[in-house]
Amino acid sequence: MQHQQSKQQPPRAFRQLKSWLQEHNSTLPKRLQSVAAYAVSHPDMIALNTIAVISEQIGVTPSTIFRFAKSLGYKGFSDMQSIFQESMRHISQPYAERIHSLDRQMSQKATAFQRFAIAANRAIEKLSQTETQLLLQASHKLADANIVYIAGQDRAAPVSVYLHYMLVKMGMQAVILEGTPSMLVDKAKLISASEMLLAISFSPYSVNTRELVDVCIEQQVSVISITDSTLSPIARRDAICLEIIEHEVAGFRGLSATMCLAQCLAVEAGKCRANMNSQ
Amino acid sequence: MQHQQSKQQPPRAFRQLKSWLQEHNSTLPKRLQSVAAYAVSHPDMIALNTIAVISEQIGVTPSTIFRFAKSLGYKGFSDMQSIFQESMRHISQPYAERIHSLDRQMSQKATAFQRFAIAANRAIEKLSQTETQLLLQASHKLADANIVYIAGQDRAAPVSVYLHYMLVKMGMQAVILEGTPSMLVDKAKLISASEMLLAISFSPYSVNTRELVDVCIEQQVSVISITDSTLSPIARRDAICLEIIEHEVAGFRGLSATMCLAQCLAVEAGKCRANMNSQ
DNA sequence: TTGGTTTTGAAATATACATTCCATAAAAAA
DNA sequence: TTTTTTATGGAATGTATATTTCAAAACCAA
Incomplete structure (x- = not known):
């Protein structure tokens, strides 16, 4: 059959x-x-x-x-x-125009630069329409955790670095997971239930990060994943999954929208944490 | 008729x-x-x-x-x-939700998330209006260098990591400068004229990065700096200086526009390099 | 391996659609 | 009014596109 x-x-x-x-x-x-x-x-x-x-x-x-x-x-x-x-019908026109405000510049002689800017803008625009609910949920979870372990390699590495920097600035203990693959798994096994994993991975998905997510979920450790598709191997039903679609220019995807999400996530988590402490 | x-x-x-x-x-x-x-x-x-x-x-x-x-x-x-x-392209998904979110944006009741998105968009929009000339110049310089040394700490660290990743992907030798302050200076002194320094720093400017720029300029090594103000200590007359203004939300500046610039810079440099090799 | 099964690609076909054409109706000029 | 021009509707045509079909490739179990 x-x-x-x-x-x-x-x-x-x-x-x-x-x-x-x-x-x-x-x-x-x-x-x-x-x-x-x-x-x-x-x-x-x-x-x-x-x-x-x-x-x-x-x-x-x-x-x-x-x-x-x-x-x-x-x-x-x-x-x-x-x-x-x-799903596209009945779109309100003014909004469509707003999105394409940059396009008009592009009509004739868009510099390479503007093309990147347009792609970034689109991605952010799209991002801003996603459920805020999910993001807040994620922020709360981050604020609750004693330690946030961060995993993300290759194109996701800058995101790890930024989130690490921001979370620490916001008064949360955060650690970037580094080392050889086998060591990473060992480290992940030591994560306790009061802590959590923040995994970032984009296509082509690295096996490492995936493994970490597997280990954590198996151990009932909370996981938040940031990825470019809900079909990604690190998007699980047991995890909060934040999806980001970056547009491609000249064969490369950017990180502008991702960074925006990361910033927002960290700041919101910081707010939660502040509220918790003051009570 | x-x-x-x-x-x-x-x-x-x-x-x-x-x-x-x-x-x-x-x-x-x-x-x-x-x-x-x-x-x-x-x-x-x-x-x-x-x-x-x-x-x-x-x-x-x-x-x-x-x-x-x-x-x-x-x-x-x-x-x-x-x-x-x-006029409808790239506008997707739940339109009902979408229109609501638009309303919220318009009526000041923007969620935190949307505020970040708007700020990021503004920054990129502004960025896209700046001189393309400078950017192309910078790309050429990157492509010409035998090795690109990258310096950037704290909030600039993710940019370093990303540029490093991208440049290597585009076929250019790139190295991130790490280590103790005194060691960094020593490393910088070993940079030759055929190589170059790519320095990234935002307010409050780290002394480290500034020192590196000083050393390199003194030795006639080319420098490209990415910073948030032409008044920044790493903006010099002898260096190509790319300026980025990220808007502030809730007291924090993002990196969306910066990442967009970085992507563009790397890709353009990659193109130059490809042209050079094919000749 | 081998035989059976599922998946895939390429060409053949059918259908839906835009486009053209022409005859007629309406409007404008004489 | 008659004559000329312009606008309209409906059927005929041609083209673009989805769909079907079939054979080859990949996959899997024995």
């Missing part, structure tokens, strides 16, 4: 579709997973483009995208696309 | 299109006016639907809509539709 097509009616609202994908994506074939990841983070592309250009963007064949829609239970691509489109 | 088709290029941005329509709609034939009115008030419909359903909504025939597009100077309906679609 082919990959089981979900027999139930497919989600008719984007929100449901998104969470369905987060749940089941690990059971999907490889290519379908790529499509899922892309669809969740670039819904506007799915809504506005043809199968051909989307497939090229993702780097899969058009058939794959069609099968993706089918495997979710939709009648076909167009059927699925209509869900994405529905 | 048919109704005059505007000979000039049609508007390529929705905003322009909108005001053009408001200007000239009285000179349009009756049916075309209906279409114009509908288009400005329901741009999402135009973006997301086929000629057939739009025409039914307005109560005109499909041909009319096609002619409308033509009369504005577009190649056809699809061409015009792409303008409408462009």
